[in-house]
Amino acid sequence: xxxxxxxxxxxxxxxxxxxxxxxxxxxxxxxxxxxxxxxxxxxxxxxxxxxxxxxxxxxxxxxxxxxxxxxxxxxxxxxxxxxxxxxxxxxxxxxxxxxxxxxxxxxxxxxxxxxxxxxxxxxxxxxxxxxxxxxxxxxxxxxxxxxxxxxxxxxxxxxxxxxxxxxxxxxxxxxxxxxxxxxxxxxxxxxxxxxxxxxxxxxxxxxxxxxxxxxxxxxxxxxxxxxxxxxxxxxxxxxxxxxxxxxxxxxxxxxxxxxxxxxxxxxxxxxxxxxxxxxxxxxxxxxxxxxxxxxxxxxxxxxxxxxxxxxxxxxxxxxxxxxxxxxxxx
Amino acid sequence: xxxxxxxxxxxxxxxxxxxxxxxxxxxxxxxxxxxxxxxxxxxxxxxxxxxxxxxxxxxxxxxxxxxxxxxxxxxxxxxxxxxxxxxxxxxxxxxxxxxxxxxxxxxxxxxxxxxxxxxxxxxxxxxxxxxxxxxxxxxxxxxxxxxxxxxxxxxxxxxxxxxxxxxxxxxxxxxxxxxxxxxxxxxxxxxxxxxxxxxxxxxxxxxxxxxxxxxxxxxxxxxxxxxxxxxxxxxxxxxxxxxxxxxxxxxxxxxxxxxxxxxxxxxxxxxxxxxxxxxxxxxxxxxxxxxxxxxxxxxxxxxxxxxxxxxxxxxxxxxxxxxxxxxxxxxxxxxxxxxxxxxxxxxxxxxxxxxxxxxxxxxxxxxxxxxxxxxxxxxxxxxxxxxxxxxxxxxxxxxxxxxxxxxxxxxxxxxxxxxxxxxxxxxxxxxxxxxxxxxxxxxxxxxxxxxxxxxxxxxxxxxxxxxxxxxxxxxxxxxxxxxxxxxxxxxxxxxxxxxxxxxxxxxxx
Numbered sequence: 001x002x003x004x005x006x007x008x009x010x011x012x013x014x015x016x017x018x019x020x021x022x023x024x025x026x027x028x029x030x031x032x033x034x035x036x037x038x039x040x041x042x043x044x045x046x047x048x049x050x051x052x053x054x055x056x057x058x059x060x061x062x063x064x065x066x067x068x069x070x071x072x073x074x075x076x077x078x079x080x081x082x083x084x085x086x087x088x089x090x091x092x093x094x095x096x097x098x099x100x101x102x103x104x105x106x107x108x109x110x111x112x113x114x115x116x117x118x119x120x121x122x123x124x125x126x127x128x129x130x131x132x133x134x135x136x137x138x139x140x141x142x143x144x145x146x147x148x149x150x151x152x153x154x155x156x157x158x159x160x161x162x163x164x165x166x167x168x169x170x171x172x173x174x175x176x177x178x179x180x181x182x183x184x185x186x187x188x189x190x191x192x193x194x195x196x197x198x199x200x201x202x203x204x205x206x207x208x209x210x211x212x213x214x215x216x217x218x219x220x221x222x223x224x225x226x227x228x229x230x231x232x233x234x235x236x237x238x239x240x241x242x243x244x245x246x247x248x249x250x251x252x253x254x255x256x257x258x259x260x261x262x263x264x265x266x267x268x269x270x271x272x273x274x275x276x277x278x279x280x281x282x283x284x285x286x287x288x289x290x291x292x293x294x295x296x297x298x299x300x301x302x303x304x305x306x307x308x309x310x311x312x313x314x315x316x317x318x319x320x321x322x323x324x325x326x327x328x329x330x
Numbered sequence: 331x332x333x334x335x336x337x338x339x340x341x342x343x344x345x346x347x348x349x350x351x352x353x354x355x356x357x358x359x360x361x362x363x364x365x366x367x368x369x370x371x372x373x374x375x376x377x378x379x380x381x382x383x384x385x386x387x388x389x390x391x392x393x394x395x396x397x398x399x400x401x402x403x404x405x406x407x408x409x410x411x412x413x414x415x416x417x418x419x420x421x422x423x424x425x426x427x428x429x430x431x432x433x434x435x436x437x438x439x440x441x442x443x444x445x446x447x448x449x450x451x452x453x454x455x456x457x458x459x460x461x462x463x464x465x466x467x468x469x470x471x472x473x474x475x476x477x478x479x480x481x482x483x484x485x486x487x488x489x490x491x492x493x494x495x496x497x498x499x500x501x502x503x504x505x506x507x508x509x510x511x512x513x514x515x516x517x518x519x520x521x522x523x524x525x526x527x528x529x530x531x532x533x534x535x536x537x538x539x540x541x542x543x544x545x546x547x548x549x550x551x552x553x554x555x556x557x558x559x560x561x562x563x564x565x566x567x568x569x570x571x572x573x574x575x576x577x578x579x580x581x582x583x584x585x586x587x588x589x590x591x592x593x594x595x596x597x598x599x600x601x602x603x604x605x606x607x608x609x610x611x612x613x614x615x616x617x618x619x620x621x622x623x624x625x626x627x628x629x630x631x632x633x634x635x636x637x638x639x640x641x642x643x644x645x646x647x648x649x650x651x652x653x654x655x656x657x658x659x660x661x662x663x664x665x666x667x668x669x670x671x672x673x674x675x676x677x678x679x680x681x682x683x684x685x686x687x688x689x690x691x692x693x694x695x696x697x698x699x700x701x702x703x704x705x706x707x708x709x710x711x712x713x714x715x716x717x718x719x720x721x722x723x724x725x726x727x728x729x730x731x732x733x734x735x736x737x738x739x740x741x742x743x744x745x746x747x748x749x750x751x752x753x754x755x756x757x758x759x760x761x762x763x764x765x766x767x768x769x770x771x772x773x774x775x776x777x778x779x780x781x782x783x784x785x786x787x788x789x790x791x792x793x794x795x796x797x798x799x800x801x802x803x804x805x806x807x808x809x810x811x812x813x814x815x816x817x818x819x820x821x822x823x824x825x826x827x828x829x830x831x832x833x834x835x836x837x838x839x
Binding site: 209212213215216217219220222223224225226227265269270271 | 383385404405406407408409410413414416419420421422423424425429433434436437439485489
């Protein structure tokens with residue numbers, strides 16, 4: 001929590017125009033009517049409230065969503081390498097987004113960017129296709145869920161690639177979206193994404209005990225009274241909702257959902273009572289910090305935030321693999 | 331196994347795909363009793379246990395708890411009544427023993443409510459009962475296999491179930507821990523009134539700790555009752571295919587299986603037990619009220635008289651004979667008697683007629699029927715693969731004649747031998763002691779006119795009602811084919827499923 005607050009403060013200050021953290025607090029406080037209007041220039045106020053703040057809040061919401069969903073997925077799959085994008089939402093969202101780019105459609109609908117809407121729909125649609133595909137009789141084994149997810153993701157990626165190839169004129173815009181980022185963040189986006197993420201987050205927070213039980217294996221969880229199939233379906237719906245919302249707003253940002261729960265596990269143990277909420281907080285802080293780094297790195301334009309998370313995440317991922325290998329060897 | 335058992339399997343059938351695992355399995359577990367589920371590998375023991383836990387649903391039949399069909403009971407409610415202790419479990423690293431055991435309280439907790447004082451108390455009691463309190467606060471990773479087992483038992487007890495299912499509670503445990511685990515299970519049944527059902531491999535442990543045994547073989551219950559009723563040499567032969575003596579335990583009086591190498595290496599005084607360590611087997615007759623085990627085991631042979639009984643046990647291998655006479659040499663006939671027996675004819679010029687007949691015979695033997703195979707042998711020695719296998723299982727395979735061939739020099743002698751052979755066949759059929767009579771290569775005798783077909787058919791007509799007869803040989807006469815209930819013509823040896831014997835439903839013993 002402390003980490004999150006300090007990262008938030010730091011992030012508000014960082015940018016092409018430097019604003020002192022205290023000034024930032026003053027401006028926000030003034031807008032909320034808590035503090036007296038200060039002496040800061042009006043330009044600072046506009047930059048902070050209309051550009052920087054929605055971006056920070058969105059990054060926090062997206063980071064928290066991906067990390068919480070990642071914790072849930074790793075719990076359901078009982079696999080430390082599971083990711084929230086595993087069962088299709090990322091590839092589906094990418095396809096939806098690319099379709100929005102290439103089809104002759106209006107740029108926005110009800111004040112929300114069509115790319116975002118289509119990405120959200122695509123993400124949910126992919127997951128909705130995967131679930132029945134993976135079903136075997138009355139149960140949905142996680143292995144077939146994984147395989148169906150990979151198959152559907154691959155198919156969606158193939159279609160996405162073909163579309164990109166056929167529409168070379170849109171390539172830069174599409175590519176920019178696929179890298180992920182918050183450079184078009186607006187309060188509108190926050191208003192769309194935050195409630196969905198909050199809903200999914202609450203659902204996952206209520207499911208910490210079933211998540212712990214699932215760690216024993218599905219059969220044993222059932223033996224201890226858990227309705228495994230219903231719990232799994234509920235968890236997957238909540239986690240996919242959060243993921244699709246996050247991806248639709250920021251593009252597929254790699255590694256947040258994978259490494260954050262692991263980092264938390266190292267510090268706080270495997271119990272989901274702590275793992276899920278702490279993942280949310282750390283994920284938010286991590287992505288806000290990564291985004292702040294992305295927009296403040298020197299260069300002709302912003303570094304995409306997905307590059308930053310991948311640059312931090314990939315080494316961590318390798319470290320994890322090494323530890324795992326050692327674990328099974330020893 | 332009264333109708334009031336807490337947990338009951340009723341005519342349960344189960345399988346994977348087309349592959350049947352259990353067919354018509356029925357048994358029950360009463361409160362306060364330990365029931366052992368025994369049987370060879372692949373008999374369906376673990377499947378039966380999973381069915382009893384409600385984790386898998388029977389294809390037909392029902393599993394009842396307190397007279398309610400488990401299929402109609404929600405998972406949470408089942409978890410409050412029935413607990414399963416798996417043989418091994420992936421206990422997730424990072425949790426302590428106590429946290430793991432606390433998971434057993436899940437079915438008693440509200441959906442979002444945390445554990446209350448009553449849950450903490452149940453958790454502690456479970457830890458105490460399973461002798462796991464001392465290891466409760468250690469991380470799982472630091473625990474040994476036996477300690478993890480105790481935690482799994484504690485977790486199951488934290489569910490406060492009325493029925494406890496144990497999957498091989500003694501497997502992979504050393505003798506001390508195995509005895510402790512089973513002692514705990516027996517105490518839970520006898521003191522706390524739990525209905526305990528345990529899958530066990532070790533027949534001696536099963537005999538010592540269980541009040542009742544249910545023997546599964548080939549997906550069926552082939553015997554059930556007290557250990558003394560069930561554990562007999564005949565059952566070991568028919569179910570496990572082993573010839574081993576069963577003796578009463580010197581202290582408890584319960585039946586114990588004496589294992590022995592099939593190589594039958596004779597033991598000598600030097601590589602066997604030291605004389606003073608031997609337990610006088612004759613003392614076992616004192617029954618269950620006699621001394622407790624350690625004392626009995628400590629009785630030196632000299633003290634009871636330089637015991638001939640002990641000596642016999644030690645040298646049992648030297649003459650290859652069984653010292654202990656079993657009470658019931660013939661395995662108990664399971665079900666289905668009273669049905670009229672079948673006449674089956676395997677004919678045709680392809681290979682596999684006798685092999686198919688022997689296959690049926692071994693199956694019948696395995697199910698407790700008494701078969702005999704009478705072979706009109708073609709060659710001098712008829713001791714090839716399947717025949718050897720059948721003999722080794724203990725099936726009577728009788729060679730007749732001295733080798734009938736198509737180019738016999740002395741047909742009169744062969745005729746006389748065939749006549750003698752037929753007399754033995756007739757005696758076997760009409761004598762009534764066999765459930766299945768195989769007349770191998772009988773048709774040769776018709777071919778040469780050595781036997782009267784009408785006489786053979788008459789004998790078959792007059793056979794005991796439940797007796798099955800299999801006749802093999804090429805060119806079976808039309809009258810015999812008309813008479814038979816089932817005829818298989820074997821034409822090509824390489825495509826047995828296309829043209830030869832098919833595994834038809836209905837040819838069931």
